Amino acid sequence: MKFGKILLILSMLSFSACATSSDKDMKSASAPKGTISLSFDDAPRKSSFFSGEQRSKRLIESLKKSKVERVAFYVNTSKMDKEGAERINFYAKNGHLIGNHTHTHPMLNNTDLYDYIRDIREAHEILEPLNGFEKLFRSPYLREGNTLEKRDRVREDLDRLGYRNGYVTVNNYDWAMEDLFQNAKKQGKKINFDALKRVYVDVLVDSIRFYDDMAKAVINRSPSHVLLLHENDLAAMFISDLVKALRKDGWEVVSPEESYSDEISLYKTSTLFVGNPGRIGEIAKDNGWKLSKLWHEACDEKYLENLFISEGVFTK
Template identity: 45%
Template structure:
């Protein structure tokens, strides 16, 4: 074979290998915000939070995200906030009527609460028949879990699972408590801590996915509609992009093959879809990363966000 021909074939082989390698290494995630319209009586009021959050989304060119919404909060200012999110092109979805803890209620009570939320939510623009269980608790008995699986299927609802878990809500609670107590907050340090904590958990669950699924799936990131989200979502996204992550629309993420996965395990406390898959394949420890530990978060917040200002 001619030397030039061999060189061309080698180059093509190398290019193909690089292409398939980069494809396998591609990482993507969709962003979802739970508990909307969440209470807003601290750093921001509701209208300001919505304005800042929409601006942050647009400024950083994020694709369509989903707001999992609580029915009994979807009135007055809260309803106006949800309409703003929908009019900005984002999805409104179902998150129960009273943020009910399924572990503490019967199947019939949970279904009744679910149905109370529908008239409050399904008339809003961009409503999708997606349901996310509050606290990710899908039923602590087989009867409850399987009953809700059947009910959601009959109603035509997707179980809007997550793959990337974190405790952003706890960091928010520490921030709001500091504001209420008129403590000096180092906002630059808060931004850094927010980004680091969430990326720690994202990378942990992605590595778990690669180990137990054999690939990095189209991930679904759980966040909440909160003030720190409005402040720092863009910083988080830019940090992720620097690490090679791509943000995708939520609809695209829910077309991953793992959307149809159903664990046989009854989880009282659900670690998310990747945790389910890992458990079903033999993993028994480490389904929750240390960045989801309240003691760990509080220590870092007090040391890094408040500690530097105690003089």
């Protein structure tokens, strides 16, 4: 039986067991669209517009102000020099989850299997003693390898270490928006920060809707989503605005653990992806969806550059 069908049956069972007609009326009037948790990859990223310390402070203050109690930071331990380690401890001290994103951020598709496993283990040794560390692993570039052997051997090794997959459900190119911003700064372009905020927030909210619609089509419900973000300057500047927009759009922001308690966390794709659209895209592909349908239109660097220009973030 297909995974989607199993979930459909489960969701029908729970619906008929729990919902009364008055529950239903209340839900349609005020209930959120669903739940979503936030995750920030590549921490601690090097400083750019902000210093690393400024970025971390800004991010934590904004999350606090927005009453987001727990997010996940996926860490590359090779960046944990004295300042980097302080920033990771600062995140943990503020109640956030610390996950493994490898030591040096290699791409499994072009890395030797054993070098890759060593890289995961090196990160594990460094992270294990830290407060806030949980055995969640997110693959760099979301890539699980270019051969079945690599994919399955890494999965086995992670299982042996007791890790769970820190998958995302909402893929997006926030990193490309960050690059466009940083490059424009370097080139001395004048940035319209209001337009930048609007584009960042709108692209992310729209990408969540896109993957949520995909989920409704393939598993017949809205799962607890996991939003991919990076620990970058745009997040430090605009995370409060993003959280506000998410809530306005009907999303409740929850902890990473709550998202990863969704049944889709147990899913293992049978497809070998070159890129990876995220967990919903994996399920869609296994249900016969075409690869070209699995990415939101803004997962495209040229599209984003044109959008930045047309929305007046900077001029050409």
